[in-house]
Amino acid sequence: MYLPAGVMTLDYYQQQADAFFAATVSVDxxxxxxxxxxxxxxxxxxxxxxxxxxxxxxxxxxxxYRVTAFDASPALVQKARDYTGLPVACHDFMALHCQPPADAIWACASLLHVPENELAGVLAHLATQLKTGGVLYCSFKYGRGEVERHGRRFTDMNEQGLAQWLEVLPLTIAESWQTADLRPGREQETWLNALLKKESD
Structure with missing residues (x-):
């Protein structure tokens, strides 16, 4: 998850870390x-x-693969460290610095917590951390605009919205597709998935 401008979403993950871990760690x-x-x-x-x-x-x-992992929730960072054995870092997207740039970025159900007015800046920063020709995977709950659901903020996205965000960035959509939620009992929820390719520095 990602820490947005407010503390609401972070508080959710801090308080629900055990339940969130249990609900997501075994998803295929x-x-x-x-x-x-x-x-x-x-x-x-x-x-x-x-x-x-x-x-x-x-x-x-x-x-x-060589993996660099981070999350903004200290509680989830500790759980991820214990589960993976990796030195998972605790910070937000804007604190990421890769030298040399990474081959790929996997942002699964994390960019969706970035406030809409900050999303372009976050995507631009991630693009700088990716090598030319590299790929960024991202996923959003399907729709448009910002909503609050059960104590968390979300920026929903559809194909047209994502294309608009990328117009001024060195990222192009290599592939996008919709899926149902992979968690049992959540199949009615639709997600937008996208693979973005970095075209230039």
Missing amino acids: MTSLYQRFLPRVSKGGHIVDAGCGSGRDSRHFAGQG
Whole structure:
């Protein structure tokens, strides 16, 4: 998850870390990995941006990729460290600095917590941390605009909205698609998934 301008979303994850970890750590993400990993060179550097439980970081590391993971919630960072054995960092998107730039960034259900008026700046910063030709995966709850759901802020997104955000950035949509939520009992929720390619510095 990502710490937005307010503390509401962070408070949610701090208070619900155990429940969130339990609900997400075992979700089968194979269908998403199959679209993302073929675009990353073997053994390449993947940043798990807003890693939550550490589920995806653990998978990528197990496949031989070099993984940098971070999250804004101290409670989730500790759980991800315990689960992955990786030195998961505690910070937000804007504190990410990769030298040399990463091969890929995985932002699964994390950018959706960035306030809409900050999203362009966050995407621009992430683009600077990605090598030319690198790929950024992101996912949003499907729709448009900012909403509050059960103590968390979300910026919903559809294909047209994402394309508009990218107009002034060195990122292009390589692929986008909709999926149902992969968590049991949440199948009625629709997500927008996108693979963004960095075209230039």
